[in-house]
Amino acid sequence: MNVLRLSLGFAVGAISLFLILPILVVVPLSFNPEPYFSFTRSMLLLQPDGWSLRWYREVAESAQWRLALKNSVTIAIIVTPVATALGTAAALGLRHLGGSVRTLVAAVLGAPLIIPVIIVATGTYLFFAPLGLTQSLTGIVIVHVVLAAPFVVVTVSGTLTTFDAQLSRAAATLGASPLRAFARVTLPLIVPGVISGALFAFVTSFDEAVVTLFLASYDQRTVPLQMWSGIRDQLSPAVLVVASLLVLLVAIMMVVANLVQALKRGGE
Amino acid sequence: MRQRSPHRTGWTLVLPLLVFTLVTFLAPIGFMLWKSVYDPEVAGLLGQTRQALAKWQTSTGLPGPEGFDALSRDLRDLTGDGRVSQLALRLNRERSGMRQLIEVTADAIAEYDRPLLEIDPRWGDPDTWVLLKRMTQPLTARYFLSAVDLQQTPQGSIVRQDESRRIYVYLFGRTILVASVVTAVCIILGYPFAYALATARPRMQRLLFFIVMLPFWTSLLVRTTAWIVLLQRRGVLNEILVAMNIVSERSRLELIYNLSGTLIVMTHVLLPFFVLPLYAVMKGIPKQYVRAGKSLGAGPVRVFLRIYLPMTLPGVLAGAALVFILSLGYYVTPALVGGRTGQLISNQIAFHVQTSLNWGLAAALGSILLVIVVVLTMLLSRVTQRGVL
Numbered sequence: 001m002n003v004l005r006l007s008l009g010f011a012v013g014a015i016s017l018f019l020i021l022p023i024l025v026v027v028p029l030s031f032n033p034e035p036y037f038s039f040t041r042s043m044l045l046l047q048p049d050g051w052s053l054r055w056y057r058e059v060a061e062s063a064q065w066r067l068a069l070k071n072s073v074t075i076a077i078i079v080t081p082v083a084t085a086l087g088t089a090a091a092l093g094l095r096h097l098g099g100s101v102r103t104l105v106a107a108v109l110g111a112p113l114i115i116p117v118i119i120v121a122t123g124t125y126l127f128f129a130p131l132g133l134t135q136s137l138t139g140i141v142i143v144h145v146v147l148a149a150p151f152v153v154v155t156v157s158g159t160l161t162t163f164d165a166q167l168s169r170a171a172a173t174l175g176a177s178p179l180r181a182f183a184r185v186t187l188p189l190i191v192p193g194v195i196s197g198a199l200f201a202f203v204t205s206f207d208e209a210v211v212t213l214f215l216a217s218y219d220q221r222t223v224p225l226q227m228w229s230g231i232r233d234q235l236s237p238a239v240l241v242v243a244s245l246l247v248l249l250v251a252i253m254m255v256v257a258n259l260v261q262a263l264k265r266g267g268e
Numbered sequence: 269m270r271q272r273s274p275h276r277t278g279w280t281l282v283l284p285l286l287v288f289t290l291v292t293f294l295a296p297i298g299f300m301l302w303k304s305v306y307d308p309e310v311a312g313l314l315g316q317t318r319q320a321l322a323k324w325q326t327s328t329g330l331p332g333p334e335g336f337d338a339l340s341r342d343l344r345d346l347t348g349d350g351r352v353s354q355l356a357l358r359l360n361r362e363r364s365g366m367r368q369l370i371e372v373t374a375d376a377i378a379e380y381d382r383p384l385l386e387i388d389p390r391w392g393d394p395d396t397w398v399l400l401k402r403m404t405q406p407l408t409a410r411y412f413l414s415a416v417d418l419q420q421t422p423q424g425s426i427v428r429q430d431e432s433r434r435i436y437v438y439l440f441g442r443t444i445l446v447a448s449v450v451t452a453v454c455i456i457l458g459y460p461f462a463y464a465l466a467t468a469r470p471r472m473q474r475l476l477f478f479i480v481m482l483p484f485w486t487s488l489l490v491r492t493t494a495w496i497v498l499l500q501r502r503g504v505l506n507e508i509l510v511a512m513n514i515v516s517e518r519s520r521l522e523l524i525y526n527l528s529g530t531l532i533v534m535t536h537v538l539l540p541f542f543v544l545p546l547y548a549v550m551k552g553i554p555k556q557y558v559r560a561g562k563s564l565g566a567g568p569v570r571v572f573l574r575i576y577l578p579m580t581l582p583g584v585l586a587g588a589a590l591v592f593i594l595s596l597g598y599y600v601t602p603a604l605v606g607g608r609t610g611q612l613i614s615n616q617i618a619f620h621v622q623t624s625l626n627w628g629l630a631a632a633l634g635s636i637l638l639v640i641v642v643v644l645t646m647l648l649s650r651v652t653q654r655g656v657l
Binding site (some may be wrong): 004008009011012015016018019020021022023025026029036037038039086087089090092093094095096097098105108109111112114115116117118119120121122123124125126127128142143145146149153178203206207209210214224227228231232239240242243246247250251253254258 | 275277278279280281282283284285286288289290292293294295296297298299300303457460461463464474476478479480481482483485486487488489490491492493494495496497498500502503504507536539540568569593594596597598599600604614617618621622627630631634637638641642645
């Protein structure tokens with residue numbers, strides 16, 4: 001029994017390292033003063049001159065990275081509310097549809113989750129080119145909404161399965177208008193689903209590389225595209241800086257989410 | 269009329285996203301499917317030739333003089349604005365030598381109107397005309413034939429592509445193989461991890477959750493970068509191994525920019541997609557079952573094999589299917605770390621969209637990939653009794 005537990009512990013430890021180590025290794029390397037992708041001797045000896053903010057400065061001053069960040073944020077800021085609104089409405093509406101119609105509609109709405117993004121990219125590229133929607137932010141925003149909305153549908157549907165439809169009917173019987181019943185009864189109950197859906201939508205748009213690669217020209221470059229060319233063409237540690245910042249962002253988000261949950265549990 | 273029927277409310281709420289998805293998602297994919305069998309380019313350039321050749325039976329040798337006249341007229345009309353070279357390039361893709369033939373012929377006609385047969389003897393070869401007749405028909409199976417390494421001979425029979433040009437069947441095979449290997453490794457690594465996640469004490473559970481969710485939420489590009497840093501020739505892993513004298517300076521491990529790079533990074537990226545659904549299933553298994561088995565005298569291995577494992581199989585199936593399906597369409601990872609040997613079918617699709625501009629072939633390859641994915645998804649939802657949502 002103990003042998004089993006011990007070997008399981010070892011296996012899980014090794015798998016954990018596999019999952020997390022590559023991501024964590026990036027962070028110290030971004031402080032490399034040299035244009036390399038690996039540790040220098042003085043870094044390992046923890047000498048102060050072995051560490052530098054050289055690449056952080058370079059990223060902060062680079063017009064390309066600034067443009068990329070601006071584009072990514074602009075796109076995600078439009079995509080997130082639109083996808084969240086469309087997805088939430090659809091999730092609420094789906095419950096009212098009957099049996100096989102519902103299955104069919106759900107399949108259509110969920111298709112972007114399953115269909116490989118390379119196919120989406122090819123299809124939209126061919127379809128959008130004659131419409132003048134390639135090399136434009138509009139085209140990218142449209143596709144990002146369609147890719148992000150299903151995540152909202154899934155997360156909101158998830159909270160709805162535990163939501164009792166009787167509640168909104170009770171509100172209606174008590175004289176609440178549909179809008180009021182929604183705002184006071186339904187919305188507070190599905191808020192966790194809506195928030196995590198919005199988060200998914202934001203991340204989906206912010207991370208999306210393939211469709212953007214097909215649809216963007218130089219002026220519409222996003223952070224993932226800039227990283228793409230940073231990896232492929234110039235291989236500069238500036239990429240590591242951006243990667244580290246993104247990892248940090250995710251880690252902070254997760255810790256905050258954890259704290260919020262812990263507070264909620266404590267409050268109950 | 270304040271209380272509307274729930275059905276109407278449902279449609280009102282669903283419709284915006286449904287219409288949006290149909291117009292901006294399914295329509296483009298439908299357009300791609302259409303593009304894979306419909307190619308009006310040559311028909312548009314050689315309109316008169318198309319009409320003249322419509323009645324010609326290819327088995328009767330050369331077409332009549334009206335075919336020759338029509339082509340001369342078409343070529344004369346095309347001269348002067350780059351459309352000749354467009355036509356020449358397009359036809360050359362089907363048969364090498366056509367580019368030169370078309371350009372020489374168009375030049376000769378523009379300069380001094382001579383009969384085609386005097387300009388080049390190849391116009392006396394029925395095969396040239398068969399090609400033209402075939403290419404001026406907008407509906408075509410040629411892209412699908414190319415996508416599975418087949419071609420149509422001038423005589424009309426379907427044969428395999430020349431050996432040096434057979435690549436797509438092999439690439440589809442490699443794609444399926446990579447997806448299978450990645451899925452298998454995800455099962456092996458993911459099962460114990462999900463088990464630990466489902467059974468650990470709260471503190472440990474939070475840590476493990478963090479470990480699986482951090483990569484899950486981290487940008488794909490960041491994770492790919494991380495693996496390049498770790499695995500490349502002068503990367504962290506090789507430096508450590510060399511410093512510890514495990515490998516020599518000259519025999520550094522080539523773990524990336526080849527097939528192994530694709531496999532390692534894809535496994536890392538997709539592992540959370542296996543762990544999470546399996547964890548959800550494991551979490552729902554009541555402890556009493558395992559306890560009951562133990563109290564009836566079964567050893568831990570037996571309890572696991574006879575009770576626990578069978579109950580987790582739906583989770584394994586769901587996670588494995590998800591990983592497999594996602595693997596089939598992977599593009600970013602193989603493009604960045606796959607080198608030459610780690611390229612998958614999606615990289616060829618991207619190549620034909622962006623570089624070779626052979627959109628019909630890209631569409632046909634995409635259509636085949638789409639059919640594979642959709643069929644697998646439908647089979648899966650049949651097995652697990654639930655839809656995508």
